[in-house]
Amino acid sequence: FDRRLLRSAARAAIANTWSLKKAEFSTEPIEQVLEAYAESQQTELVDYVELLVDYGDVLVQQNKFEEAEAVFARASDSVVELDGRGDDIMRAAINSRLGSTQRKLGKLAAASESLASASETQRRIFGDQSQTLCETLFQQAIAAQLAGDAQRATALVLESLRIEQKLLGDLGYLLSDKSLSSMLTADENRLSLLLRGLLNSERDSETVAQGFYWTHQRKGMALDLSCRLRKLQRSRLYDSNVVRLAGRVRLLNQELADLALLPTQQQTLQEIRQQQASIAREIATTNSALSLALHGAGAEVAVDLMQTENDLTAVQKSLPAGTLFLEYVRLDGFVNSLTEKQSPRYVAFLVQSDTAAPIQMADLGKADEIDGLIDEMRVQTRGLADALSISSEAALEDKHKQLASRLYATLLGPFATHLAECQILIVSPDANLSSVPFSALVGDDGQYLVERLDISYVSSSRDLLRPAASIGRGTLILADPNFDAGVERRREAAKEIDQQTDTRSLLVTRGSAESDLRSLRSLRWRRLPGAEGEANEIAEILTGSEFGPVKKYLDNQAIEEVLQGAQSPRIVHLATHGFYVPLEDELRSADFDSRAIGFTSGLARLRTDSNPLMRSGIVLAGANRVTQSKDAEITMEDGWVTALEIASMDFQNTELVVLSACESGLGDVSSGQGLQGIRRAFTSAGAHSVITSLFEVPDAETRDLMRGFYQTFATTKNRVSAINSAQRQQIALRRQEFDAAHPFFWASFVISGGIEQPPNSATH
Structure with missing residues (x-):
């Protein structure tokens, strides 16, 4: 040969x-x-x-x-x-x-x-x-x-x-x-x-500190580097090459989403996959060129990312008095024979605001057992709406409390003494712990944790040290989209908005590269009865405040172009449906894909996409019309906003994004690097903090909770205390009216982001 x-x-x-x-x-x-x-x-x-x-x-x-x-x-x-x-x-x-x-x-x-x-x-x-x-x-x-x-x-x-x-x-x-x-x-x-x-x-304070040091170094590194590089890109807007390459990446991300959702009668699934792979390769090449276009600055950011000798003290100093920080880590097992592999485990580090207090570490137990409890809680919560038809809320709450007490003992029990003395708890979950509403865990006193202290979340301790940009101006509200709006309606709405707004043109986006439950169970997106009222109430609360001016877009005007054209407002509130589609084997989805109609066929294709940011997002006006070929020929966005597209947007001056949608806080789980979903996308885009939901949320109760949140937030300017206060209000109201307060009605929403900052401050 x-x-x-x-x-x-x-x-x-x-x-x-x-x-x-x-x-x-x-x-x-x-x-x-x-x-x-x-x-x-x-x-x-x-x-x-x-x-x-x-x-x-x-x-x-x-x-x-x-x-x-x-x-x-x-x-x-x-x-x-x-x-x-x-x-x-x-x-x-x-x-x-x-x-x-x-x-x-x-x-x-x-x-x-x-x-x-x-x-x-x-x-x-x-x-x-x-x-x-x-x-x-x-x-x-x-x-x-x-x-x-x-x-x-x-x-x-x-x-x-x-x-x-x-x-x-x-x-x-x-x-x-x-x-x-x-x-x-x-x-x-x-x-x-x-x-x-x-x-x-044998563990002493020095070895535990060393363990936390390396946890701080590794956990959340990918997100932190992404945020730093995006910030660097924004600082180089005077560089036409950087602007061109960044715009190309954004357009390619949109093309990836279109391939999964728009009509493809002339393409087989295999042809779609080949085209997606080609676009993904071009994205990788363009991103590399973008990094090189930043000259040595990108390397300086990465080097700075690793120079963290004093970060342990910095983490402690970043915590306000009376604050505890819990860093959870899932440890993988290692293969040591043909038949034996170590069981994965969860551990936790406790960091106090007192710099003299040593960092503590606890072994929480086998990950499989803890994950089993978490799954059981999610199943209970998901089935609550149906269970209420045959059981009382009080009985179902008792059942929840039994499970929540076990999780409390496992996840928080080793630090119970310190928890009794703190007012604020910052949690950095890992792996499946990311789906746990810590506010709904129950201590030895029978109280929910949120009744004793305020709770917020971060992806890792790195979030505590990342300086946020200055705060933007105004509030953007998109709510109650008309999911059945055709292209002509949306074009007319866009023209009306274009005449009313001083932002960039809403019609120059696509093709301009050179220049009852809020759930996913129905086959079509349904209007949310409480969303319009929710938007009107929020607008009324914030109008005339320092959060103004308030721009509100409902019905046909709640279009994707508005979100893309937003120039980093201070507050972004989205009252619509969210979606997260778990990854499935392509062969399992093939038969369903061949039979699916409407947007369901798009979801079938999303199920097999390996990129988690393609399998999560929100929907806006026209989302139900995405598969109509006559609409697809017109240069309007499709109403489906994937997390991949969101990550390319600009929210660097946005203090808060509120996703008043179902399961908007879910995504692909990865040990050590956080959830890959909508929350991460908004964080990568620069948002300082994000409120998302962990499970299905009832429409009416969500409206009530959001009203309470904004009323408190408008007065105190403290977003963490405001969301926790709103949850406590809902607990009190339900107990008064129903003699029970199951977490299904109030615990879904969580706030993630860095340490709370004074208004208009650019640093912690």
Whole structure:
């Protein structure tokens, strides 16, 4: 066989194998090419060794560790047989893979030997700061901890963390948000290993502080870097190239959303996927060009992101007196044999405003058990509306309190003494804890937590230190959209708005790149009976205040163009439907997709989109008309605003975004990097704080809660105390009228963002 032909065949075999679904992996094409190398007596070629390494990687992905070990050993032997042409770099790479595979087989002694050989060679060739050495040291650390050598494991993982942190400081600004998140949320990650070591050893204040230091460094890093880079982009509006590239990214994001939702009678699902992949590649390329266009400034932002020696004290100083901060972390397990894997666990750090008080750490238990309690609570809450037809609210509340007491004991019990003395609790949840309404947890006194203190949320401790931009002016309200509004109605509404407003033209958006329950259960979006009244009440409360002027858009005027054209108002209030679609396997959705009609077909396609920001968002006027081809030909937005599109908008001076919609606080869960959904999108776009909902919300009660919130907020200017006060008001009113106050009616809305700031202040 010709060498070039074999090389091409090898590349094709690997490409075809990786392109298949995990459940359908086939290694037969690779084995056929390996046989061809052997038949042609070309096994001495480097190409052959590289194919063996790729083959081993595929087998590891299939969890076929014994077969992978044999292939890597075969590759190692083949390198030796290259008669002086053996490459030390390749040998080290193979030994690193071999050691990792042996560790997963439980062969810890052999793994340590292979990994030690690899790290010695990598250190000699690349020095002490290479990515390859970083990964090998991490694998050595895992093997050491599984072998019971906690001290050596800690030393190795700390060295690996420091190397990777420096690499992120050098290059992190060039990575996409998705790439950085994937790196930080791998199934086996460095932070989990470090914190597991703390759980299994004697802990003192110094080691706990070190654990929190690295938690602060790693958790929420992707979002923090994204926010900093977006802020940098906005500061470079004088640079026409930066403006052009940023505009191109925004348009490409809109095109991705259109592909999932607009009529596609002439395209198969496979063709849509290919086109989406092409656009995604262009987005990645354009984002890289945008980072480079920022010259050295992007690198300065990333380096600054990593220089946090004094951040532990800074976090404590950022907390107002009487405030506690709880940082939760989900720890992944590590494979140490063919049949055994450590159980994931949750841990928590407690930070007090008193800088003299030591940081505390608690092991909360197995993640699966805690997640089970959370799921049970969500099922109970979701079924409340139906359960009320056969049971009283008081009985259902008692049932909730039993479960909420167990969760309280698990999540907050270790810190009960400190909670009794605080007035404000800031929670940084992780993984499935992000769906827990902490306000509805019940302490030993039988009270809801919100009855004792104010609660707010952040994605990580980094949020506490991120300075917000100055506060904008005015309030924008979009409410009660006419989801059935056709394009002509929306065009007329846009023209009317254009004549009334001094903002940018609403019609120059698409194609101008160069220049009862608020739920998702019905097949069509239905108007919200209380949304118009809610909007009118809010406008009345805020008109004439420092939050004015108030601009209100209802019915046909509640169009996507208004939101896109908003220039960072102080308050944005959206009273409409929100959506979040969990990821499903493409094969499971294929049959439904072929039969679906209306916007349901769009949802079917969204279900299989790997980008979580494509599977969440809000809907505005015309959303029910999205699949009408005659409408699609006209240059108006479709009424579907995905989180991906929101993230490209400008809300840097927006003090507060309120999403008065169902489940607007949900998204894809990732350990250590927060929820990927609407809340994250608005934060990336610059919003200082966001109010979202964790579960379905009843329309009338939502209107009442929002009225109470804005009445208090307009007076106190304190958004955290205002939302907590509104919840306490609803509890009192329901108890007075119904002798019960189930959290379904008041606990869904949560506020996330940094520390509360005085009005018009640009820094904490």
